[in-house]
Amino acid sequence: MNLLSFVNSIPEKPEQGNCQKHGAFDFRYQAMGDRFVVLTACSLCAAESSANQLKIDEQNAAKAAKARLERSRIEAGVSPRYAQVTFSDYRVESQDHAVALQEAMDFTRHIRSGGNGNLIFSGRVGTGKTMLASAMINELMPHKRCRLASLSSLVRELKDSWGKGASMSETMLLKHLSELDLLIIDEVGQQRGTETEILFVFDIIDGRYKNMLPTVLISNLDKTGIREAIGDRAFDRLRQDGGKVVAFNWGSMRSAI
Structure with missing residues (x-):
């Protein structure tokens, strides 16, 4: 069925149609070559449909952008x-919780504005260290290049770089880790602490130190244990530039099973 009708010229008095919603309306005429297409649809309905489609397109675009960010x-x-966690999701039940939250927010604000510095989250299992670190990354992305990785996974990446046909060499891996806007290394102290691992950690932290880029360490160990796990040289570089140790000295915040 042909939905279009044509006329050779625009009539002095446009034909009319009737819309159940908007009542009588004039037909519109659109030039197409040497003739005119008669637009018999209600212009108000067309405008509403276009506005609704625009709203749907905007909603879909927002959903797609949110999915891409996640x-x-x-x-x-x-x-x-923790892909959508924010600082407001962190439960504050004591003054110590409030201090840890404030330190994380202040550090994130400082990094977002281009500042440098380092941070160490030290404390027991289940106290919210990784959650706060995730909130920091969620706050900074997509404007900053960030990464959160356990030390053991980074060591595995190092060993993978030694394999034949590896997609990334050790030099490339260290360069990548040394140039991120923010690197958060989790589970420090869970690795075996071999000489190779300690040297690898130093190379990462030293590279970031030279590039004046912020690093965060997360560990269940205390300050002394962290120093032993990563070595004196790496620890001292973290403490420079106003580096802080934030103690998470309270019980697990995870719900009991």
Whole structure:
């Protein structure tokens, strides 16, 4: 069925149609070659339909952008559990909780404005260290290149770089880790602490130190244990430029099973 009708010229008095919603309306005429297409649809309905479609397109675009951002956060090392977590999700039940939260927010604000510095989260299992670190990355992305990774996973990447046909050499890996806007290394002290691992950690932290880029370490160990796990030289570089140790000295905040 032909939905279009044509006329050779625009009539002095436009034909009219009737819209159940808007009542009588004039037909519109649009030039097409040497003739005119008669637009018999209600212009008000067409405008409403266009506005509704625009709203749907905007909503779909927003959903797609949110999904892309969530994927990029997960690719940066934030777990799906924390891919949308914010600072407001952190439960503050004591003054110590409030101090830890404030330190994380202040550090993030400082990094977002282009500042440098380092931070160490030290404390017991389940006290919210990784959650706060994830909130920091979620706050900074996509404007900053961030990564959260366990030290053991970074060591595995190092060993993979030694293999034949590896996609990234050790030099390339160190360069990548040394140039991120923010690197958060989790589970420090869980590795075996071999000489190779300690040297690798130093190379990462030293590279970031030279580039004046911020690093965050997360560990269940105390300050002395962290120093032993990563070595004196790496620890001292972290403490420079106003580096802070934030103690998470309270019980687990995870719900009991």
